[in-house]
Amino acid sequence: GAGVSQSPRYKVAKRGQDVALRCDPISGHVSLFWYQQALGQGPEFLTYFQNEAQLDKSGLPSDRFFAERPEGSVSTLKIQRTQKEDSAVYLCASSFSTGGTGNTIYFGEGSWLTVV
Amino acid sequence: AQSVTQLDSHVSVSEGTPVLLRCNYSSSYSPSLFWYVQHPNKGLQLLLKYTSAATLVKGINGFEAEFKKSETSFHLTKPSAHMSDAAEYFCVVSGLVRAGNMLTFGGGTRLMVKP
Numbered sequence: 001g002a003g004v005s006q007s008p009r010y011k012v013a014k015r016g017q018d019v020a021l022r023c024d025p026i027s028g029h030v031s032l033f034w035y036q037q038a039l040g041q042g043p044e045f046l047t048y049f050q051n052e053a054q055l056d057k058s059g060l061p062s063d064r065f066f067a068e069r070p071e072g073s074v075s076t077l078k079i080q081r082t083q084k085e086d087s088a089v090y091l092c093a094s095s096f097s098t099g100g101t102g103n104t105i106y107f108g109e110g111s112w113l114t115v116v
Numbered sequence: 117a118q119s120v121t122q123l124d125s126h127v128s129v130s131e132g133t134p135v136l137l138r139c140n141y142s143s144s145y146s147p148s149l150f151w152y153v154q155h156p157n158k159g160l161q162l163l164l165k166y167t168s169a170a171t172l173v174k175g176i177n178g179f180e181a182e183f184k185k186s187e188t189s190f191h192l193t194k195p196s197a198h199m200s201d202a203a204e205y206f207c208v209v210s211g212l213v214r215a216g217n218m219l220t221f222g223g224g225t226r227l228m229v230k231p
Contacts, residue, residue, distance in 0.1 A: 045219070091160065109157075
């Protein structure tokens with residue numbers, strides 16, 4: 001597609017439920033990032049993939065969070081046993097290459113998760 | 117380590133007047149710097165980026181930013197605000213602190229434009 005696509009756009013989960021958030025990056029983009037944006041704050045890094053390899057998951061807040069990108073394209077962020085503090089917008093982003101700090105990173109519109 | 121500080125959480129201007137959104141950064145590397153804009157319920161859109169070429173960077177919608185290494189600043193300006201500029205703005209630094217060119221975001225500045 002033309003841009004980074006995320007689904008669902010909005011998700012309401014009951015506390016304790018598992019959720020899965022999907023990201024379709026721009027075709028051909030090697031790098032894929034997940035960010036978490038709490039209300040009124042800037043996005044914070046969760047994890048990074050280079051193709052199918054998860055090279056950095058240091059930002060994942062707990063072992064309830066799990067991300068995968070098995071074929072180096074679509075990625076899924078899974079949150080198990082959701083808690084109220086997981087309520088946030090989850091942003092997916094992709095970029096064409098891996099090298100250089102000046103590469104443009106393109107963001108999706110985000111998946112808005114509310115845990116009740 | 118790298119970090120970004122946006123000095124104002126809210127800025128209010130009148131339509132047609134200049135806009136100044138302030139940003140200071142710290143980075144152990146020669147950084148790349150970006151400004152992103154986020155309209156309500158929309159994704160992040162890149163306004164402009166600095167990657168060690170010209171220190172004055174022009175972006176979309178009439179915005180520009182000047183990289184000042186001595187002041188570790190990257191302030192965003194626009195000569196004349198438009199109502200459609202009302203949004204959240206994020207100053208972002210990119211650095212190879214881990215694998216990949218990870219972005220570190222400032223806390224954001226909400227720009228309000230009064231008619």
